[in-house]
Amino acid sequence: MPADIAAFPGPAPVAASPRRRHGAQIPGWVSWSLAGPSVVLLVLLMLLPIAAIILLSFTDYRFGALEVSFVGFDNYADLNTDRAFWRALGNTFTYVAMVVPASVFLGLLLAVLINGLTRGRKIYQLIFFLPVTATLVAMATVWKYLLHGTIGPFNLLLKSWGLPAIDFFSDPDLVLGGLALINIWSLAGFNMVLFIAGLTAIPEELYDAASVDGMESPLDRFFSVTLPLLGPTTMFVIITSTITAFKVFDTVAVITRGGPRRGASDVLLYTTYLEGFTYFRMGSAAAMTVVFLAIIMIFAFLQARVLDRKVHY
Amino acid sequence: MSKTRQAGAGMRYTLGQFASHAFLLALAFIFMFPFYVMLVTSFRAPQELFTPEFNWLPQTFTGAHYYIESLTATPVLTFMKNGVVISLGILLVQLLTAIPCAYALAKFEFRGRELLFAIVIFALTVPIQVPALPLFLGLNAIGALDTYFAAMMPFFLSVFAIFLFRQSFKSYPDEIIHAARLDGMSEWAILWTIVVPGSVPAIAAFSVFSLTSHWNDLYWPMIVIRSNELMTPPLGLAYFADSESGENYGALMATATILTAPLMLAFLFAQRQFIRGITMTGVK
Amino acid sequence: MIQTKRQTRQRPARPGWAGVCLARRLVGRLTKHTGEPSVSAKVELENIEKSYGATQTLRSASLTIEAGEFMTLVGPSGCGKSTLLRIMAGLQPQSAGEIRIDGTSVDHLRPRERDIAMVFQSYALYPHMSVEQNIGTPLRIRRLPTAARLPVLGRLVPGQRTARRQIQEAVREVADQVEIGHLLPRKPAALSGGQRQRVALARAIIRNPKVFLMDEPLSNLDARLRVTMRGEITSLHRRLGATFIYVTHDQTEAMTMSDRVAVMMDGEIVQCASPQELYTNPQDLRVARFIGSPEINVVSTEETARWTGQPLPDSIAHIAFRPEALDFTPKSAGIGVDARLLRHELLGHDVLVFLQTDQGTEITGRIPAAQWSGLAVADGRIAFTLRPEALLAFAPSGKRAPLPFSPDGMMPADRMLSHAS
Structure with missing residues (x-):
């Protein structure tokens, strides 16, 4: 109803003084005074910087340099041939490929098991959600010690059971897996909550109907009722987890700094960070950022599509 | 007849619950392990860290020592x-x-x-x-x-x-x-x-x-x-x-x-x- | 004989209405503690139009509501009655037309400046405020400076003691009037529907407005409570003496509460008259159908031609008559009709008789129960007569047309032809 408050289509009122505004109209300045501060911030903190980053990506600007020149697509061409960049991109995707399936599956498993409990749901939710709230940097230092090759409790335990030690953070082949483990641990509880929300939205009658139709085993019911109805939620969780995993930065910065050997755990954001804020090569960092933005926009687009479908569902 | 079936269903029901609890408890233990390590290490004497075997509890309880150190030194x-x-x-x-x-x-x-x-x-x-x-x-x-x-x-x-x-x-x-x-x-x-x-x-x-x-x-x-x-x-x-x-x-x-x-x-x-x-x- | 639209919109047809209205105003003035010159205002709507894009929800609605009058806008949902009410309140702007209160245009005035109070269908109580705060809000806004109305800091603003106390007293007084004095500390969520309704009324009353707008205020109440509140609102109107403009889709509310009723259809005011006038003398077939339960009987001209043996002029498309018009006493004067008895419904005092003519037209009659038992039903058939003066004729456009029958029976064919021309 109030959507038309300001709209005043049609002929002018036949009032004695047609110039005067109608009393029911909220003048435009009221709306703009409400939205104004946000609009200013939106321009200053979002739109201008995005324009600037795109512009920067076409220059050879180095922080502190007095001169800057336009280099066209050189930065992008350089990225194309930059092995370190491709390695970072490849690492990032490998990392995503480890984190997403594991955290989504674990989240679903936890949600289904917890949802089926008659008692103790609350406490399990609490336990599995705890890692989500924990400060990731602090937990990263804990994980670094925990998985330490020689003195880490994890390896001490392995040894006490007669198993060989696994040195995650010093082995270039294992380092991404170690980092992924941390992210799976901190993301599974988040996904679990989303799945539980999806599960509680499934009407109980559907299960009753399935039972009446002869589906006695819980597994039958899971595959014929739960999973199909969780479809939209699952898609959504997958994409959200992908975006989260794609933005991995904290653990790399705290634990490995891209190591152990040169670039074994370099990821896109960390490389961009080094390029821009350590080596101050702003132009090429800007080009990396644009690539990052493009990838994120693709995921966001998919996410929006899934959300749309979820609404229609 | 129906009674036994009910009992059977109930049995399966509790069994399922039991299995779920067992599995969830195991996972909960893994999920809580880093927090446990964080806490227990903050109460351990440094020499304990370099022993070759893992002890679940601190051998020497350092109490608030590291907390005081952390608050004062950093x-x-x-x-x-x-x-x-x-x-x-x-x-x-x-x-x-x-x-x-x-x-x-x-x-x-x-x-x-x-x-x-x-x-x-x-x-x-x-x-x-x-x-x-x-x-x-x-x-x-x-x-x-x-x-x-x-x-x-x-x-x-x-x-x-x-x-x-x-x-x-x-x-x-x-x-x-x-x-x-x-x-x-x-x-x-x-x-x-x-x-x-x-x-x-x-x-x-x-x-x-x-x-x-x-x-x-x-x-x-x-x-x-x-x-x-x-x-x-x-x-x-x-x-x-x-x-x-x-x-x-x-x-x-x-x-x-x-x-x-x-x-x-x-x-x-x-x-x-x-x-x-x-x-x-x-x-x- | 054709009545024009203008005529129907003039003064109410009820005899002595002006006198009643004056008396009410006097009563209203006596009950007021304030010495205001008048407690009610005349509201005039002139050619109000409203369109949303291409769709026009109001087309040239004109209406004059006399000071102190209880006017009801009634019509099916989507007819534009609520929109018209919101335009009067200044909550929505009209696309064209003018609104005058006591002769002065209020179009440019904001809602708060129009001296109008409104009761909403959902009651629109502030959910986080107590009943006392809800009722007191209009006064706090008007009497306390902005700083003093701030949530917590407001208490610290000095010099507001007297104003606050006066507001508190006013709230208590109004709350007692609508019998919710004991509910003041509660939140709206802790009240029943009827109690919320009273809070909404109190919040409107406390401002002493000259005009009350009510938007389906009873539609969220259960049937029993609705009857009670109907009586309370009419007595409130009598007590306050203010102008009441009441919107409803319920014809019973419209008929029982109002001085005059304006029937709205498809964005237009089709007829505005006293309830009795609307019932006996509808100027439009839609009005005739909307008012009255069971619905008025509408039969085609071919059907009536068969009954009377006389064709009707093309200027008439429908003949309508109320269920009470059916007379089952044998050998009474009028147009005789023979029909099949389908079924009957006992309503206690009355009986509804459902009939079907040989042409398939269904007709409903209403007779006193006592008469029903003595009725002669032979072979499932029953005869009734219609007095010609009980018949209403409507043109193909749906507008009321003059009756082509003479009062004392059938009309000679030559006079009928002259009517047709």
Whole structure:
């Protein structure tokens, strides 16, 4: 109803003084005074910087340099041939490929098991959600010690059971897996909550109907009722987890700094960070950022599509 | 006949419950293990760390020793104060700017509304890492690097808050707003005294989301904060973990415990709000 | 004989209405403690139009509501009655037309400046405020400075003691009037529907407005409570003496409460008259159908031609008559009709008789129960007569047309032809 408050289509009122505004109209300045501060911030903190980053990506600007020149697509061409960049991109995707399936599956498993409990749901939710709230940097230092090759409790335990030690953070082949483990641990509880929300939205009658139709085993019911109805939620969780995993930065910065050997755990954001804020090569960092933005926009687009479908569902 | 079947079903039922509990308990143990290690290490004597076998409990209980060391030898309290100042400052400006904007988007029609909303939706997808470089250059240009302002500025606008509050305000009954207009309230009074109190759950959930994400943020403080006195908890911890000999795990774990404790305790006291707030990015 | 639209919109047809109205105003003035010159205002709507894009929800609605009158806008949902009410309140702007209160245009005035109170369908109580705060809000806004109304700090603003106390007293007084004095500390969520309704009324009353607008205020109440509140609102109107403009889709509310009723259809005011006039003398077939339960009988002209043996002019498309018009007493004068008895419904005092003519037209009659038992039903058939003066004729456009029958029976064919021309 109030959507038309300001709209005043049609002929002018036949009032004695047609110039005067109608009393029911909220003048435009009221709306703009409400939205104004946000609009200013939106321009200053979002739109201008995005324009600037795109512009920067076409220059050879180095922080502190007095001169800057336009280099066209050189930065992008350089990225194309930059092995370190491709390695970072490849690492990032490998990392995503480890984190997403594991955290989504674990989240679903936890949600289904917890949802089926008659008692103790609350406490399990609490336990599995705890890692989500924990400060990731602090937990990263804990994980670094925990998985330490020689003195880490994890390896001490392995040894006490007669198993060989696994040195995650010093082995270039294992380092991404170690980092992924941390992210799976901190993301599974988040996904679990989303799945539980999806599960509680499934009407109980559907299960009753399935039972009446002869589906006695819980597994039958899971595959014929739960999973199909969780479809939209699952898609959504997958994409959200992908975006989260794609933005991995904290653990790399705290634990490995891209190591152990040169670039074994370099990821896109960390490389961009080094390029821009350590080596101050702003132009090429800007080009990396644009690539990052493009990838994120693709995921966001998919996410929006899934959300749309979820609404229609 | 039916009785036995019932009993059978009941048996299977309890068996299933039992299996679920067993499995969940095992997983819960794994999930809690890092927290346990953090706590137990903060109470252990250093020589215990280098023994070849793992002990579940400290052989020598060091008590508050490492906590006192952490609090006195490192500026942990300063980090926490900075964390509070920065995340509360961000939240305050976010609420003050996003609430009116969301209200205008939800309840008024004005020229440019569709465009503004489209930009908000677009901006929702852009993470801080994208505008970071230009923002850094801008802050540098005005000489504001390494200040509280620099740490807060990029987050003054939360398009997520605008989006969320718009949803919440849209569902606020128009008739109540109409009644308030007839009662003589100004639009600003209607917003802050009528609509906002009706949207407390959404605002509380967002506040939790905002406070936790900025308390935990490492990326941006790492870019703009240099001086120890201004470091946030994650930045301070990362810096401290690095500069220390790296072998003083007791003090490190004590510091980690102290810095994680506020949020964890808040979570334990307000679980529902926390879960709602943090997963809000996902559900709506 | 054709009545024009203008005529129907003039003064109410009820005899002595002006006198009643004056008396009410006097009563109203006596009950007021304030010495205001008048407690009610005349509201004039002139050619109000409203369109949303291409769709027009109101087309040239004109209406004059006399000071102190109880006017009801009634019509099916979507007819524009609520929109018209919101335009009067200043909550929505009209696309064209003018609104005058006591002769002065109020179009440019904001809602708060129009001296109008409104009661909403959902009651629109402020959910986070107590009943006392809800009722007191209009006064706090008007009497306390902005600073003093701030949530917590407001208490610290000095010099507001007297104003606050006066507001508190006013709230208490009004709350007692609508019998919710004991509910003041509660929140709206802790009240029943009827109690919320009273709070909404109190919040309107406390302002002493000259005009009350009510938007389907009873539709969220259960049937029993609705009857009670109907009586309370009419007595409130009598007590306050203010102008009441009441919107409803319920014809019973319209008929029982109002001085005059304006029937709205498709964005237009089709007829505005006293309830009795609307019932006996509808000027439009839609009005005739909307008012009255069971619905008025409408038969085609071919059907009536068969009954009377006389064709009707083309200027008439429908003949309508109320269920009470059916006379089952044998050998009574009028048009005789023979029909099949389908079924009957006992309503206690009355009986509804459902009939079907040989042409398939269904007709409903209403007779006193006592008469029903003595009725002669032979072979499932029953005869009734219609007095010609009980018949209403409608043109193909749906507008009322003059009756082509003479009062004392059938009309000669030549006179009928002259009517047709």
